[in-house]
Amino acid sequence: MGRMQMELHTGIELAVEMVQQRSLPDLLRTATKQLETAFGLTRCWALELDISGRLLHCADLAAQGEFDCSDFSHPFSHILQTGKPRELTRAASYRLDYPGFQALFEASDRPRSLWLEPLKGTDGRTLGILVMCRDGGDWDGIVGQPLYRGLKELLTLQWVARLQSRDDGWQRRLLKRSLDQLNDSETLRQRSEQLSRTLVGNSLAMNQLRAQIVRAAGSQLSVLVQGETGCGKDVVARGIHDLSERSNGPLIIVNCAAIPDTLLESELFGHTKGAFSGADQNKEGLLAQANGGTLFLDEIGDMPMALQSKLLRVLESRQFRLLGASQEQHSDFRLVAATHQPLQHGIEQGCFRRDLFYRLSQFPLRVIPLRERPEDLEALSRYFIRLYKEREGAGPQGISSHALHALARYEFPGNVRELRNIIELACLQTPVGDDIQPELLRLEDPFCVSDTGISTKIEPKTMVGVPTSNDIRDLKAAAQAFEAAVIRERLQQYGGNRAQAAESLGLPKRTLAHKCLKYQVSES
Numbered sequence: 001m002g003r004m005q006m007e008l009h010t011g012i013e014l015a016v017e018m019v020q021q022r023s024l025p026d027l028l029r030t031a032t033k034q035l036e037t038a039f040g041l042t043r044c045w046a047l048e049l050d051i052s053g054r055l056l057h058c059a060d061l062a063a064q065g066e067f068d069c070s071d072f073s074h075p076f077s078h079i080l081q082t083g084k085p086r087e088l089t090r091a092a093s094y095r096l097d098y099p100g101f102q103a104l105f106e107a108s109d110r111p112r113s114l115w116l117e118p119l120k121g122t123d124g125r126t127l128g129i130l131v132m133c134r135d136g137g138d139w140d141g142i143v144g145q146p147l148y149r150g151l152k153e154l155l156t157l158q159w160v161a162r163l164q165s166r167d168d169g170w171q172r173r174l175l176k177r178s179l180d181q182l183n184d185s186e187t188l189r190q191r192s193e194q195l196s197r198t199l200v201g202n203s204l205a206m207n208q209l210r211a212q213i214v215r216a217a218g219s220q221l222s223v224l225v226q227g228e229t230g231c232g233k234d235v236v237a238r239g240i241h242d243l244s245e246r247s248n249g250p251l252i253i254v255n256c257a258a259i260p261d262t263l264l265e266s267e268l269f270g271h272t273k274g275a276f277s278g279a280d281q282n283k284e285g286l287l288a289q290a291n292g293g294t295l296f297l298d299e300i301g302d303m304p305m306a307l308q309s310k311l312l313r314v315l316e317s318r319q320f321r322l323l324g325a326s327q328e329q330h331s332d333f334r335l336v337a338a339t340h341q342p343l344q345h346g347i348e349q350g351c352f353r354r355d356l357f358y359r360l361s362q363f364p365l366r367v368i369p370l371r372e373r374p375e376d377l378e379a380l381s382r383y384f385i386r387l388y389k390e391r392e393g394a395g396p397q398g399i400s401s402h403a404l405h406a407l408a409r410y411e412f413p414g415n416v417r418e419l420r421n422i423i424e425l426a427c428l429q430t431p432v433g434d435d436i437q438p439e440l441l442r443l444e445d446p447f448c449v450s451d452t453g454i455s456t457k458i459e460p461k462t463m464v465g466v467p468t469s470n471d472i473r474d475l476k477a478a479a480q481a482f483e484a485a486v487i488r489e490r491l492q493q494y495g496g497n498r499a500q501a502a503e504s505l506g507l508p509k510r511t512l513a514h515k516c517l518k519y520q521v522s523e524s
């Protein structure tokens with residue numbers, strides 16, 4: 001084979017190897033090795049200019065292979081600035097104290113001569129710098145060779161192609177990420193909108209709460225909803241269930257305050273026949289019923305300590321045992337708990353387990369009181385008017401701006417529940433088709449004494465069975481008598497309707513039922 005043929009053969013072999021490299025680092029590594037072998041170099045490096053054009057990288061030098069292009073204490077900034085190749089002698093190299101350059105010089109065994117050549121793509125864009133090292137001089141004898149020029153051209157072409165595919169991949173990833181983000185925010189928007197049909201309010205706090213509910217619903221974390229009585233914790237818990245992937249499963253609601261302590265455990269865990277006196281048949285507990293769905297433990301702060309420990313165990317393993325049974329059972333439920341009491345206080349008092357608190361509040365949510373979000377009053381009022389009209393078939397047209405102003409001045413100790421009662425009562429008294437006017441809004445706390453010093457609604461002294469303050473010898477008994485009297489009176493006021501009486505007192509229905517049982521108060 002003649003010399004020309006040999007060169008052609010070598011050139012083709014090298015070219016084939018170079019085009020096979022899929023990534024830029026592999027291409028640069030292969031090309032520099034080829035140049036070393038083909039031209040007897042002691043070392044060859046390829047420095048890559050980053051996308052900002054401010055840094056040159058040499059992957060093989062690791063941490064030291066970074067060259068700031070605005071620093072002229074290494075030779076590469078000059079090369080980039082002039083765009084021309086040049087030779088650098090060993091003596092000159094010693095004088096350049098840039099640490100990265102000294103590392104490169106050292107790793108090249110301090111050659112007698114270095115050839116620095118900028119590499120450009122066909123579009124004129126600078127790709128980087130080729131650094132060739134050898135102990136002889138005569139660089140023209142190398143860079144003038146067709147094989148060198150051919151390899152260099154192929155290297156730059158492949159370099160551009162690799163950058164292009166890296167850019168394309170990067171663009172694709174960027175596009176995918178923005179599409180994902182768009183999808184996420186679109187889903188978030190749609191779900192928040194769906195939720196705004198039942199969890200009404202346009203305030204910033206409500207918008208943020210809805211967004212958090214959507215997020216909580218998308219996870220399996222236990223959610224603790226905290227907020228004053230009547231502010232919408234129950235609505236939040238239902239929202240979490242409805243928006244979760246468990247929405248087709250059951251939503252089991254347990255009001256821990258409404259079930260006597262002695263019954264709560266068997267209600268939750270269930271029992272076998274004969275487990276205790278009165279257990280005349282097997283009974284499935286609420287934990288088992290919540291399988292595949294959501295268990296909502298309302299008023300969790302009222303759960304007895306002994307039961308808290310058992311609940312903690314269930315939450316950790318989702319395993320539990322029916323009272324009286326020897327076998328464990330499994331239930332796959334998501335827990336949502338709610339409380340109007342600050343649990344922190346319970347923890348300090350030693351009546352709420354700290355570890356349970358942390359287990360419950362994996363995703364904490366707080367519903368702020370209505371008085372702190374007056375922007376929600378109008379939307380909520382119109383929502384309750386609409387519900388009233390749907391239920392009764394007719395009702396007021398809307399609510400006057402004066403009435404809305406009056407609402408805005410009120411504190412709402414009973415929160416949204418109280419607003420609902422006020423609006424419903426006003427609906428009843430407003431002529432069909434008119435707007436609710438301020439004088440029809442019963443804006444007073446029934447337990448408050450008015451400016452005249454006369455109690456506006458309830459006068460404990462006149463209540464049957466309630467001792468006057470001078471006669472009180474046992475405060476607890478007197479307070480209970482008062483509570484019983486208020487409930488009795490409220491039931492009378494609402495014609496025995498427990499749901500309305502409970503709403504008007506800011507109590508869950510089951511709590512009222514429990515209190516009626518405790519105080520022997522009947523509807524009649």
Ligand SMILES: Nc1ncnc2c1ncn2[C@@H]1O[C@H](COP(=O)(O)OP(=O)(O)OP(=O)(O)O)[C@@H](O)[C@H]1O
Pocket residue numbers: 198199200201227228229230231232233234235236298339340380383416417420506507508
């Ligand atoms: N943002 C809201 N949008 C629509 N209705 C609401 C909203 N907040 C509360 N309500 C309504 O107010 C009443 C009381 O709400 P809810 O029962 O959820 O309060 P709660 O915080 O759970 O009260 P409690 O502490 O007494 O259990 C319900 O009739 C509920 O539908």
